[in-house]
Amino acid sequence: DTGQIEAATPTPARSRWGTRLVLIAIVAFVASPLVVAQLQTVGVTWTPLGDWAHMVYRTSQVFTGNIPLVGAYTTKGWAHPGPLDFWLSAPLFQLSGRDPRALLWTAGVINIASIAGLGAVAWRRGRWPWFLSVMALTAALVHGFGPNYLSDIWNPFVPLLPFTLAVFLLYDAACGRKRALIEATVAAWRASEIT
Secondary structure, three states, X not given: OHHHHHHHOOOHHHHHXXXXXXXXXXXXXXXXXXXXXXXXXXXXXXXXXXXHHHHHHHHHOOOOOOOOOOOOEOOOOOEOOOOHHHHHHHHHHHHOOOOOHHHHHXXXXXXXXXXXXXXXXXXXXXXXXXXXXXXXXXXXXXXXXOHHHHOOOOOOOOOHHHHHHHHHHHHHHHOOOOHHHHHHHHHHHHHHHHO
């Protein structure tokens, strides 16, 4: 009888893995509209025009002697603050055979990573109540903003979730996790490129 009771009682390690799997499933559910939006681009030819064509051109220069040091140019005669979008898109752009859809895929990866980061901070700071609240808020943002917009690398579209993550990471740093300040800087750098 004692052996049966011990077998029925979950070990802390098994319980921890079960919790992690549930957390991952919830994050995956919240990110699923972005995944579906990314899958819609598979097998579709995309010929970028206007600002998107310029972003593809600047991304193609990343591994050359003309590496971009400023962001996308505007019709007002100045450039956006930073070239991070070009730098982040360049590896996937090159690996995909210079497919312009790589910029869209990069935007999806940035936002899916931001959703995972929001979930991690929420879990670390408040366990289930915070985690579920933040994931509900994030799902509302994804639904309200639209997964197709969040899968677009254009400056006004991609920074919403990285900015939200930066705010949460700053809170995390204020609560004593010093490494979160560096992580917040990276997320804020991405978010700041909309100006």
